[in-house]
Amino acid sequence: MANLVIVEHDNNEVAAATLHAVTAAQQIGGDIDLLVAGENCGAVAEAAAKIAGVSSVKVADDAKFGHHLAENLATLIVEVAAGYSHVLASATTFGKNVMPHASALLDKAQISEIVEVKSPDTFVRPIYAGNALATVQSSDSIKMITVRTIKFEAAAAEGGSASVEAISGGTDTGLSRWVSQAVSNNDQVDLTSAKIVVSGGRGMQSGDNFSMLHSVAEKLGAAVGASRAAVDSGFVPNELQVGQTGKVIAPDLYIAVGISGAIQHLAGMKESKVIVAINNDSEAPIFQVADYGLVADLFEAVPELDAAL
Amino acid sequence: MKILVCVKRVLDPQVKARVKADESGVDLANAKMTMNPFCENALEEALRLREAGVGEEIIVASVGGGKTEETLRHGLAMGADRAIQVVTEETLEPLAIAKVLKQVAEQESVGLVLAGKQAIDDDSNQTAQMLSALLGWSQATYCSEIKIEGDKATVTREVDAGLETIEVKMPAVMSADLRLNEPRYVKLPDVMKAKRKPMDKIELDSLGLDTANRLTTLKVEEPEGRAAGVIVNSVSELVEKLRNEAKVI
Ligand SMILES: Cc1cc2nc3c(=O)[nH]c(=O)nc-3n(C[C@H](O)[C@H](O)[C@H](O)COP(=O)(O)OP(=O)(O)OC[C@H]3O[C@@H](n4cnc5c(N)ncnc54)[C@H](O)[C@@H]3O)c2cc1C
Ligand SMILES: Cc1cc2nc3c(=O)[nH]c(=O)nc-3n(C[C@H](O)[C@H](O)[C@H](O)COP(=O)(O)OP(=O)(O)OC[C@H]3O[C@@H](n4cnc5c(N)ncnc54)[C@H](O)[C@@H]3O)c2cc1C
Numbered sequence: 001m002a003n004l005v006i007v008e009h010d011n012n013e014v015a016a017a018t019l020h021a022v023t024a025a026q027q028i029g030g031d032i033d034l035l036v037a038g039e040n041c042g043a044v045a046e047a048a049a050k051i052a053g054v055s056s057v058k059v060a061d062d063a064k065f066g067h068h069l070a071e072n073l074a075t076l077i078v079e080v081a082a083g084y085s086h087v088l089a090s091a092t093t094f095g096k097n098v099m100p101h102a103s104a105l106l107d108k109a110q111i112s113e114i115v116e117v118k119s120p121d122t123f124v125r126p127i128y129a130g131n132a133l134a135t136v137q138s139s140d141s142i143k144m145i146t147v148r149t150i151k152f153e154a155a156a157a158e159g160g161s162a163s164v165e166a167i168s169g170g171t172d173t174g175l176s177r178w179v180s181q182a183v184s185n186n187d188q189v190d191l192t193s194a195k196i197v198v199s200g201g202r203g204m205q206s207g208d209n210f211s212m213l214h215s216v217a218e219k220l221g222a223a224v225g226a227s228r229a230a231v232d233s234g235f236v237p238n239e240l241q242v243g244q245t246g247k248v249i250a251p252d253l254y255i256a257v258g259i260s261g262a263i264q265h266l267a268g269m270k271e272s273k274v275i276v277a278i279n280n281d282s283e284a285p286i287f288q289v290a291d292y293g294l295v296a297d298l299f300e301a302v303p304e305l306d307a308a309l
Numbered sequence: 310m311k312i313l314v315c316v317k318r319v320l321d322p323q324v325k326a327r328v329k330a331d332e333s334g335v336d337l338a339n340a341k342m343t344m345n346p347f348c349e350n351a352l353e354e355a356l357r358l359r360e361a362g363v364g365e366e367i368i369v370a371s372v373g374g375g376k377t378e379e380t381l382r383h384g385l386a387m388g389a390d391r392a393i394q395v396v397t398e399e400t401l402e403p404l405a406i407a408k409v410l411k412q413v414a415e416q417e418s419v420g421l422v423l424a425g426k427q428a429i430d431d432d433s434n435q436t437a438q439m440l441s442a443l444l445g446w447s448q449a450t451y452c453s454e455i456k457i458e459g460d461k462a463t464v465t466r467e468v469d470a471g472l473e474t475i476e477v478k479m480p481a482v483m484s485a486d487l488r489l490n491e492p493r494y495v496k497l498p499d500v501m502k503a504k505r506k507p508m509d510k511i512e513l514d515s516l517g518l519d520t521a522n523r524l525t526t527l528k529v530e531e532p533e534g535r536a537a538g539v540i541v542n543s544v545s546e547l548v549e550k551l552r553n554e555a556k557v558i
Contacts, residue, residue, distance in 0.1 A: 067475075069475070070448045071447065093451060096434050096450075097468075100436075100438035101438040101441060104407060104439035110439075112433045112435060127431050127529070128320065131328075132326055135526070136527065137524065175448070176447050178474075179474040181474070182471050192469070231488070238472065239470060244429065244432070273555075274551070274555045275538070292547055294547050295540065
């Protein structure tokens, strides 16, 4: 068996999500090689070679891979995948975008968002917003997999000494062109890797009121998240959305403020170690998953919490 | 430009999925079913493109058996011109669905395919990307804004880091995110009108495609539930418990 893990990166750093995909590959067993495709991404390749348990790093440094456009990147994955039994990527918007494209070119099924490796051909994946877990066995010669990061520990970023090999290949399909990326606020704690997350919902009433949550988050070293209702209402940007169709996170502590606890929201946070709910409706479904529930008006409780920390 | 909108019939998002006692799958007998919410966004966008003069005929297509026709009728009531049901009682995987939809897109000579970014039952998030690969067309997933001008489209995509804008050549396959638009409500006269709109049925077998499944579902089970928690009476009690009992702050 041989695993190929597609490295997610911004041409400077390896994304944390990739370390979790490497762990999934370790559980499958066999050699682990990494594919770094990008533009001026030498630093990424060097960092990738240090990840524990990796045999070799293949680097395709070419302008056509600069922005990870799915059509171009998939052609490279198809060429490299030929020598592997498993190709993995993290189930982030990066992996979810390119992996099915490559899978279809290879005429292989994709197994989305695995949460457990049962054996090299059998995996568990959540369906129905995590309300059911399906165990599926693949008969494909190459298993194309995306990995739900919260269910696999991160591999050690240091300690390995893999060989680095420059490769060429892939096609510039000319189909898409990257224009721009709007990143709202990158000095905040990263939502997907934060140990503590403070999330607000429709109950927050406005974007301005989120400053209360930011203040609490700052004291706790926490990230701020949100429900879809809060994003749809324009209180906060889309990348803060937690849920079935947003980010799936599992911090040590998740504090849900003014969030009712819809199935789709729970899908993104119910694996958190400790859940706190602050809501003035004692019937809100969020209390059914909360370890600690506080039935209170958030406009009183949150400032009080802020003062107590 | 003709537009193909791929729609899927799924368990209503307000209904909690129940796993069958024999662990063979999720119990859908007598369950309330609807059009996948993301597919409604895809269709709504097609309707708006037509209203803006960019789109012409809108075809809704679905692969499925049983009551798939109901979902297609809903699409017609929203405003699609005609419907195609590729009939099969088998549960196909996204790769097979994409192969079928490719054939439909080519047969109908459409210039744009719109799909939902994910189906809320199987949560695969694959079909649109696979279809783009098989057609050799541009791919734009998780769209929250679509502007089509001539043979190019500018698309804003919801990605983990925020919003990404790309420009794609037409024809293209695009998948809709929920913030792309607000799907319209269907009024009774629309439902009546939809009954008279054309609905083609194509037997899957007649297409001569390899749609064999590559995955076998060994079992479907319920995830472990969380143990019941406690209600605290004050913020100070909450802070005390988080510090000394849960030890998370
Ligand atoms: C296909 C699909 C996908 C979806 N994906 C997601 C997703 O990824 N993430 C997601 O979050 N949702 C998602 N949703 C939406 C989801 O169904 C809910 O609509 C949403 O989570 C509700 O957000 P909310 O809890 O903030 O709002 P509400 O349900 O309106 O709840 C607000 C809560 O705030 C409380 N409140 C109000 N005022 C106060 C106050 N002063 N003090 C204390 N409490 C107060 C209320 O009691 C209430 O419980 C999806 C829905 C669909 C159909
Ligand atoms: C009892 C049961 C058993 C199952 N067993 C398996 C199994 O063994 N392996 C497996 O992989 N899956 C299995 N499934 C899931 C089923 O195969 C998937 O629903 C199918 O593969 C499509 O995946 P998706 O809907 O999640 O696709 P996504 O890629 O999430 O769908 C995205 C979009 O693609 C379009 N689309 C998807 N399906 C259709 C369609 N039928 N017609 C038209 N457009 C469509 C829609 O626009 C949709 O919004 C099972 C389902 C059930 C209920």
